[in-house]
Amino acid sequence: MATSSFPEPKGALKWPDGILKWMDERLGLTELAEFARHKTVPQHKHSFWYYWGGISLLFFIVQLFTGILLLVYYRPGKEAFDSVRQITYDVDFGWLIRSAHSWSANLMVFAVFVHMFSVFFMKAYQKPREFGWWTGLALLGAVMVFGFSGYLLPMDELSYFATKVGLQIPSMIPGMSGLVNDLVRGGSQVGEATVQRFFALHAVVLPLLFLPLLGIHLFLVQKHGNALPPGEAAKPASERRTIPFFPNFFAQDLAMWLLALNIVTILATLFPWDLGKQADPLSPAPMGIHPEWYFMSQFQLLKVVGRWIPGFAGEIAGMGLFTAVLAFLAIVPLFDRDTAFGRRARLTTWLGVLMLGGMIGLTIWGYAAL
Amino acid sequence: MNYPTWDVPLIGSVWVIGAIAIFHVMISQFAVGGGLYLALAEQKARREGREDWLEVIRRHSKFFLILTGVFGAVSGVGIWFSIGLASPESTSALIHNFVFGWAMEWCFFFVEIATAAVYYYTWERVDAKTHQTLAWLYAGTSFCTLVIINGILSFMLTPGDSWLAVAGTGHEASRFWEAFFNPTYWPSLVLRSLVCSSLAGVWALVTASQLDGPLEALKAEVIRWSARWLVPSFLLMPVAFFWYLSAIPANSRQLIQAGVSTIGSGLFTQVTRAALVSVMTSATILAIVYFLAWRNPMDFKLGHSVAVLFLAFAATGATEHAREMIRKPFTVSQYMYSDGVRRSQIAGFNQAGFTTDSPWSQSMSQGELMFRGQCMNCHTVDGYRSMRRLMRNRDRKAIGNMLTVLHDTPASSPYRNFMPPLVGTPQEIDALGDYLNTMVGAGGPALARSSKSSH
Numbered sequence: 001m002a003t004s005s006f007p008e009p010k011g012a013l014k015w016p017d018g019i020l021k022w023m024d025e026r027l028g029l030t031e032l033a034e035f036a037r038h039k040t041v042p043q044h045k046h047s048f049w050y051y052w053g054g055i056s057l058l059f060f061i062v063q064l065f066t067g068i069l070l071l072v073y074y075r076p077g078k079e080a081f082d083s084v085r086q087i088t089y090d091v092d093f094g095w096l097i098r099s100a101h102s103w104s105a106n107l108m109v110f111a112v113f114v115h116m117f118s119v120f121f122m123k124a125y126q127k128p129r130e131f132g133w134w135t136g137l138a139l140l141g142a143v144m145v146f147g148f149s150g151y152l153l154p155m156d157e158l159s160y161f162a163t164k165v166g167l168q169i170p171s172m173i174p175g176m177s178g179l180v181n182d183l184v185r186g187g188s189q190v191g192e193a194t195v196q197r198f199f200a201l202h203a204v205v206l207p208l209l210f211l212p213l214l215g216i217h218l219f220l221v222q223k224h225g226n227a228l229p230p231g232e233a234a235k236p237a238s239e240r241r242t243i244p245f246f247p248n249f250f251a252q253d254l255a256m257w258l259l260a261l262n263i264v265t266i267l268a269t270l271f272p273w274d275l276g277k278q279a280d281p282l283s284p285a286p287m288g289i290h291p292e293w294y295f296m297s298q299f300q301l302l303k304v305v306g307r308w309i310p311g312f313a314g315e316i317a318g319m320g321l322f323t324a325v326l327a328f329l330a331i332v333p334l335f336d337r338d339t340a341f342g343r344r345a346r347l348t349t350w351l352g353v354l355m356l357g358g359m360i361g362l363t364i365w366g367y368a369a370l
Numbered sequence: 371m372n373y374p375t376w377d378v379p380l381i382g383s384v385w386v387i388g389a390i391a392i393f394h395v396m397i398s399q400f401a402v403g404g405g406l407y408l409a410l411a412e413q414k415a416r417r418e419g420r421e422d423w424l425e426v427i428r429r430h431s432k433f434f435l436i437l438t439g440v441f442g443a444v445s446g447v448g449i450w451f452s453i454g455l456a457s458p459e460s461t462s463a464l465i466h467n468f469v470f471g472w473a474m475e476w477c478f479f480f481v482e483i484a485t486a487a488v489y490y491y492t493w494e495r496v497d498a499k500t501h502q503t504l505a506w507l508y509a510g511t512s513f514c515t516l517v518i519i520n521g522i523l524s525f526m527l528t529p530g531d532s533w534l535a536v537a538g539t540g541h542e543a544s545r546f547w548e549a550f551f552n553p554t555y556w557p558s559l560v561l562r563s564l565v566c567s568s569l570a571g572v573w574a575l576v577t578a579s580q581l582d583g584p585l586e587a588l589k590a591e592v593i594r595w596s597a598r599w600l601v602p603s604f605l606l607m608p609v610a611f612f613w614y615l616s617a618i619p620a621n622s623r624q625l626i627q628a629g630v631s632t633i634g635s636g637l638f639t640q641v642t643r644a645a646l647v648s649v650m651t652s653a654t655i656l657a658i659v660y661f662l663a664w665r666n667p668m669d670f671k672l673g674h675s676v677a678v679l680f681l682a683f684a685a686t687g688a689t690e691h692a693r694e695m696i697r698k699p700f701t702v703s704q705y706m707y708s709d710g711v712r713r714s715q716i717a718g719f720n721q722a723g724f725t726t727d728s729p730w731s732q733s734m735s736q737g738e739l740m741f742r743g744q745c746m747n748c749h750t751v752d753g754y755r756s757m758r759r760l761m762r763n764r765d766r767k768a769i770g771n772m773l774t775v776l777h778d779t780p781a782s783s784p785y786r787n788f789m790p791p792l793v794g795t796p797q798e799i800d801a802l803g804d805y806l807n808t809m810v811g812a813g814g815p816a817l818a819r820s821s822k823s824s825h
Contacts, residue, residue: 251666270640
């Protein structure tokens, strides 16, 4: 176990005793600190992957904070583009807030994917962590919808046409066309009504769903602690190393947050999110319209399957394949239940490798084919 | 335009200098701060009779010697090569004015490099007092190189009224000391000294984080001692920064604020963004060093120290970039523009022509000569500040109008404070307009394709 038994550095900042005592009596800080001190985190060669859940959370907090600031100037509806133009080119540090929001959104999707696959390969969905996995999957779904709904809000050319193409896909499913028209698009074409709907979804509905789900997910993580990867779990308890959650892991987590925050800042400042031309529904779609990178693998999958099986059947086959992957992820805790190295466990791992490789390969292929 | 031009596709010659200079600054400022670190660390170890500490310092001095003696020295020479190729006029002007300064710097540099090698190779071969003296000799000479180069670098932003009064008369060197101790000399020296101290600590954390085996017991102590080297920056950097800001010209201060409300291109808004990166990364370094290195030294691993180093690299790069940018549109403020044209030459070039005396007038078109001579110092065809992108959606008439604005520099021009005035006869400016129009149009010549280099 890594030691933390060093004397307190001279001059370390301390709360004045009186204030600390006053707060402790009311908030129970001593019990909380005691709990955190006794909580431990496994330490092994794969410990790096434990940070990704926290990093995802940080990016979400950045989203929340910058999103609230953007609400001050953003006006959905017919003024959507103008308000984003104002934020980007007129308001002091408006560009920074918008860029931080956009970059942290992309980084959050990336971090959530990394977190999901690290949990998958550590088999942290097995008993008793099934609900942690399912709530995590639901959060991943919500993050993707966050991304899709937020993408349209500036109403520039690229976001308009990409959303138009994106909404055509579910419309092709029999019986879905009316639902997409009435509920999601607000008409037969993407327009002001769509922006209003997407804004309500992005800024009200999704946060209302996301926050309780996140609360449950974090509660479950606290309750069951960090899972050990199979190789580590197989070792005798005496050979396993742990570090105290507080202050050791907490300090490292904080350092990772600071680094992640710096990456957002560096990207947002050096590569600020620009605004394209205002969307014109009457103009032809510009060349190379494509979804955001995190939808690219699905987009490419539909294209490829559509090429092999032309027509409606191809659309259904592509959607079916995609749905099968989601279904597999949902049932994996029931399929690969409690063995680390059994036949099902090995099969699941290989399917995970296939899924990850497929996602990366299709994404690269998608961009290369643009 | 009697010097050859240097065409570096995509990144432009400006970023060749930038990349080498940022790398060099990271190491050379470590060389200055690290010298003092070694001297004080050895003094402490000898005073306290700590043989184990001496072993740690010996290891660190090996790392120090390799990094500064090889990479620092090579990148320093690299700067000379690159500035000579990219900005020959500016380099020439600086050499003519500061040849005595550089002669002094090279003397100190020679002693510094030699002492660093002697210091490392004489561990346990000379007596303690001599070895300690070598450490102080190194620290002193390396600091002197900073004292001198700071005078030349700060001169470029604020040459001072005294020097400007004789600029272009051939008597510039007579105001050497006024130019050297220019208005930003002292705040700049304080800022750089603070950065040197921080970098000494940051680099020392890299070696301290790897202490293992019999020396692992020292890890906490060495890490905390190294972390202390960031304290002067933490306390004094904001004060020094505002001192520096108060000393720079008003239009440079305006440039720093240009990007507060917009990301509009062509307005140097990236200066503001670079300054933000610098502040953010510096604050993060202090936070990580406090929370991880100081509070939990035994958990401070190589990965953490490399992350801090990466942040220090980002902070250094952003700061140096911002410092270079706030001088725009000049290389030497109020005297020479970034395209190498002196203020005093503008009327002459407008009357007699910019390309008239060019040795390459037979081998390339007048438009390309104008482009190479006045645009290419800051722009590339397709990459950094791409001319093709900036001229996109402009027809020949719009390009001509823009060139007229750049030539006449009316008070209403948004480029007045950021770009040098375009010089040349109406015929030359027309030729440049044709060249740019062909470049933007379909199938237009890319500079790199039409002519690899005019060397």
